[in-house]
Amino acid sequence: MKVHVDMNLCQAHGECVFAAPDVFELHDDDSLTWVEEIGEDRRAEVEQAIQVCPMMAIKLEG
Amino acid sequence: MRIVVVGASLAGLRAAQALRAAGHADEVVVIGDEARRPYTRPPLSKELLVGDHTVEQCDFPSGELDVEWRLGVAAVGLDRDAREVVLEDGARVPYDRLIVATGCRARPWTGPGAELDGLHTLRDLDDALALRAALTDGRPRVAVVGAGFVGAEVASTARRLGLDVTLIDVAPHPLLPLGPLLGGRTAGMHRERGVDLKLSMGVEGFRGDDHVEAVVLADGSEIAADVVVVALGAIPNTDWLAGSGLTLDPGLVCDATLTSLDDPDVLGAGDVVSWPHPLADDTTIRVEHWTNAAEQGAAAARNALAPPAERTPYRAAPYFWSDQYDVKIQAVGLPGRAERIELVEQSPEGDRLVAVGVRDGRVVAAIAFNAVRRLAWYRRQLADPPAFEKLAAAVAEDPRSLGAPVQADAAGAAAQGGPAR
Numbered sequence: 001m002k003v004h005v006d007m008n009l010c011q012a013h014g015e016c017v018f019a020a021p022d023v024f025e026l027h028d029d030d031s032l033t034w035v036e037e038i039g040e041d042r043r044a045e046v047e048q049a050i051q052v053c054p055m056m057a058i059k060l061e062g
Numbered sequence: 063m064r065i066v067v068v069g070a071s072l073a074g075l076r077a078a079q080a081l082r083a084a085g086h087a088d089e090v091v092v093i094g095d096e097a098r099r100p101y102t103r104p105p106l107s108k109e110l111l112v113g114d115h116t117v118e119q120c121d122f123p124s125g126e127l128d129v130e131w132r133l134g135v136a137a138v139g140l141d142r143d144a145r146e147v148v149l150e151d152g153a154r155v156p157y158d159r160l161i162v163a164t165g166c167r168a169r170p171w172t173g174p175g176a177e178l179d180g181l182h183t184l185r186d187l188d189d190a191l192a193l194r195a196a197l198t199d200g201r202p203r204v205a206v207v208g209a210g211f212v213g214a215e216v217a218s219t220a221r222r223l224g225l226d227v228t229l230i231d232v233a234p235h236p237l238l239p240l241g242p243l244l245g246g247r248t249a250g251m252h253r254e255r256g257v258d259l260k261l262s263m264g265v266e267g268f269r270g271d272d273h274v275e276a277v278v279l280a281d282g283s284e285i286a287a288d289v290v291v292v293a294l295g296a297i298p299n300t301d302w303l304a305g306s307g308l309t310l311d312p313g314l315v316c317d318a319t320l321t322s323l324d325d326p327d328v329l330g331a332g333d334v335v336s337w338p339h340p341l342a343d344d345t346t347i348r349v350e351h352w353t354n355a356a357e358q359g360a361a362a363a364r365n366a367l368a369p370p371a372e373r374t375p376y377r378a379a380p381y382f383w384s385d386q387y388d389v390k391i392q393a394v395g396l397p398g399r400a401e402r403i404e405l406v407e408q409s410p411e412g413d414r415l416v417a418v419g420v421r422d423g424r425v426v427a428a429i430a431f432n433a434v435r436r437l438a439w440y441r442r443q444l445a446d447p448p449a450f451e452k453l454a455a456a457v458a459e460d461p462r463s464l465g466a467p468v469q470a471d472a473a474g475a476a477a478q479g480g481p482a483r
């Protein structure tokens with residue numbers, strides 16, 4: 001499964017980091033990075049992140 | 063088991079999605095009085111209002127959700143004996159479990175001048191489109207009454223559109239729950255960007271023939287205005303529950319598991335719910351923030367599927383954000399319940415900071431201005447509220463801290479609080 005974040009939408013709220021700390025990471029300059037390819041074991045976490053992202057910036061494919 | 067959700071916005075949508083995600087295969091009915099599928103409200107005072115986002119960008123993806131939508135029709139009553147929701151068109155919708163997610167509406171102005179054209183409130187998409195049309199028609203002079211989050215955001219958006227803006231509040235500083243220190247900062251931020259702030263100043267009413275021409279202030283003076291935004295907070299939509307026997311305060315009063323105090327088959331989620339929270343010593347709170355509505359929708363849905371004894375409490379620390387100009391304000395916990403707000407870290411330039419709210423010596427809230435990443439740490443601490451001294455000491459030793467706060471700031475902020483009457 002592939003995780004996409006639309007960086008035109010993302011406003012670095014950090015909600016995704018809270019929901020899925022192993023997948024998303026916020027850096028000192030408030031920029032966001034994430035693990036692009038995840039396994040089934042991380043699906044629930046990422047779906048939770050999708051639900052709480054205020055900007056609807058996260059998508060999961062596959 | 064047939065589950066009916068009343069209110070087709072964030073909390074209602076997340077509830078319906080969580081029911082399906084939990085494997086609930088029976089009927090789910092979502093009733094909403096707005097004709098449109100659920101959309102997100104925060105851009106209504108920000109991205110949509112300024113013109114950066116389209117209406118479609120506010121829509122939540124809901125196309126694949128397998129539920130029965132009953133949109134454009136309000137619930138007008140609840141018959142708990144028959145276990146039916148009564149709709150305005152006379153239809154009765156039976157339920158086994160009911161999730162109340164009817165949110166809030168904007169508190170209207172009811173004083174002198176309430177009938178004038180040019181007065182706006184902001185809660186739904188139609189309000190936002192009407193306000194945007196008014197703000198982009200020529201160069202109107204804008205007055206915003208109420209410097210809470212929505213009012214302050216509208217003022218910021220109107221300034222970004224290049225308009226003259228007056229922001230009026232009877233309180234001594236904007237964003238009352240954040241206290242005088244951060245409220246004073248916010249006041250300074252608006253002043254620097256050219257907003258005319260009238261603080262500690264009540265509004266008598268509005269003057270004009272058909273269209274508003276001026277705001278009449280408590281001291282008798284007037285502020286000329288073509289567009290007035292009344293941003294006096296929100297009222298829970300529980301009128302339809304009057305006579306149902308459910309306890310209303312006026313929010314729907316629930317226990318820690320978001321279950322109505324009076325009926326285990328009725329649960330609530332989002333802006334409409336009052337429920338006991340550990341950060342408020344288990345007294346009831348009502349929270350009008352996006353993340354709370356999203357999370358409670360899902361939590362209420364999971365609990366609706368469980369027998370009462372197996373339901374789990376919803377105890378997440380409330381979280382919200384507000385965007386004003388280039389400043390992102392974020393808070394976790396209950397700043398409004400704090401006895402004092404203390405600055406704990408601040409960048410040398412003073413543009414980024416974190417403050418904490420303290421009650422009974424414990425940290426019950428953290429507020430960040432442009433310090434997203436720092437806030438995550440504070441949010442974790444609130445799971446078990448630390449003593450203020452302990453937290454302050456940990457921050458002082460943390461190499462990731464933005465820096466030691468400059469204490470002179472407190473005096474400066476207080477001085478910015480505006481004239482007292």
Ligand SMILES: Cc1cc2nc3c(=O)[nH]c(=O)nc-3n(C[C@H](O)[C@H](O)[C@H](O)COP(=O)(O)OP(=O)(O)OC[C@H]3O[C@@H](n4cnc5c(N)ncnc54)[C@H](O)[C@@H]3O)c2cc1C
Binds near residue numbers: 074094135163167334
């Ligand atoms: C302009 C604006 C800006 C905001 N910005 C932020 C922000 O930056 N950050 C943040 O954290 N929060 C923000 N919020 C708050 C956030 O949008 C709310 O917390 C959230 O919308 C609450 O969701 P809800 O589903 O509980 O209620 P609501 O969104 O109020 O939805 C309730 C729904 O129920 C419907 N309804 C009501 N009564 C009935 C009835 N009798 N029958 C059928 N349907 C009914 C309503 O029409 C509505 O569609 C903002 C709100 C507004 C208005």
Ligand code: SF4
Binds near residue numbers: 009013
């Ligand atoms: S929650 Fe959404 S907006 Fe916030 S950092 Fe994650 S992707 Fe960006």
